[in-house]
Amino acid sequence: MSASAPAILVRDLHKSYGEHEAVRGLDFEVAPGEVFGLLGPNGAGKTTTVEILEGYRNRGSGIVSVLGHDPQQRARALRERVGIVLQSTGMYRHITPREALRHFAAIYPRPRDVEEVIAITGLQEKADALAKTLSGGQQRRLDLALALIGDPKLIFLDEPTTGFDPAARRNAWEVVRSLQELGKTILLTTHYLDEAQALCDRVAIVKDGLILAEGPPGELGAASTRYRVVWRDEDGALQTREVEDPTALLHQLTSGALARGEALRDLSVTRPSLEDVYLELTASEPEESLRG
């Protein structure tokens, strides 16, 4: 594998469960060192896709390459270089984080130092506590620690902060950022927009097994051709309008205000945010959109 080869390559991936097509032709690539997010509502096909990449499920059709391997072959060389954080935490109840990390370290050819991983994931105070006594957030940190112990090149994070309180989420984000600084490639799935925006270099919005939009989170909204203009009218009511070209509307508003001798209050002209794009793309029907 050359240095420029993608860490993950997916071409025309399909997967069905009986009649239900969970994944209907996905294409994406993740570059080495990149944080890539699969963003979408529950049931969009994110977890199915990630589980195919992790080697847990066989694909229906298409091409999948992870660090140059077909994950379906379950090559040991691949599993030694990949760390997986699953949605559900699976651990013995009577094990301590330090014991678990020592045990898992022995499975890998070049593990990281156990104490170092405990420090990275902030588990120092709970390193010798039984797993069953850890809080939800601490258990997730243990999951992350176990995914890091083998010193993987690529890390899968499947909804890493679902069920977290806001402070725990911020902590988890810090950990993900520190992984990125270590040069790890990260594929994360989430249904939180702010999470995708805060962490990801690039995002793919997935719905019904298809990618609807893909790009850096800051540019996904900007790529839209529409502008949103908000202002307060002469009766004091807040008005919103979306237009392809705001020039004429702005001229009309400013000249109207000048003619009345009033200030044009609360005027803003914005491009749609990632959230707007997301809600628009993932809404089942336009009228179901949450946009007011």
Added chain:
Amino acid sequence: MAEAAVLAYRQWRLERRMFWRNPTAAFFSFTLPLLFLFLFGAIFSGDQKTLNVIVPGILGMSVMSTTFNALAMNITFLREEGVLKRIHGTPMPGSSYLAGVAANAVSNAAVQVVIVVLAGRLFFGIGWPKDWLELAVFCIAGVATLAALGVAFSHVIPNFDAAPAYTNIVFLPVIFISGVFYDVDTAPQFLRDIAQILPLTHIIDGLSAALVTGASLADTVGDLAVILAWGVFGVFFAVRGFSWDSRRE
């Protein structure tokens, strides 16, 4: 291969530590057969003929509860908790992991064998086993067969909440029909017919020969054949139906 064996050994060591760290479970798994032994010992004290039936019967029951019951429940728990899935995502060979988990059950069975044999000698007038080799053969065959059947049965159990009910609906009738508490030959014909099919009956027959009657391995080879047939059946379904994930496709 050597590395796979080392990983299996490490897994077994971890499983042992986890087992002892849950003291109530450990306590009950060892005291239940002892409790039965002492209850029946008290009821039938002086009735050597009945004790000669009960001691090998309790030993067979112990082997079943430490292997079949324990693995059926344990594998269901590990699957539902996601431990199996996590292991499956690491470079650990699945065979090493499962060997470690099964060896843990076998260790418990070995401890039970020692307890029951000692109790038979010290308290129940059974004396030392008449044929140590035969005892070892039937213990190993019984443990291996019931362990494989336990793993195979775990594939049928839908979730951990249901595991005790599923396990007991098999375990309780089997220990009664197989003659843990009475001599099978005194049971009605239809129960005797069922008993002849079940592996535990033949495990108990073999243990009884080794501990009490002194019937040789040549006499019990038919029992061994039935046990091994169940063993093949168990291994086939243990491997075939195995799922690392609680969600089925």
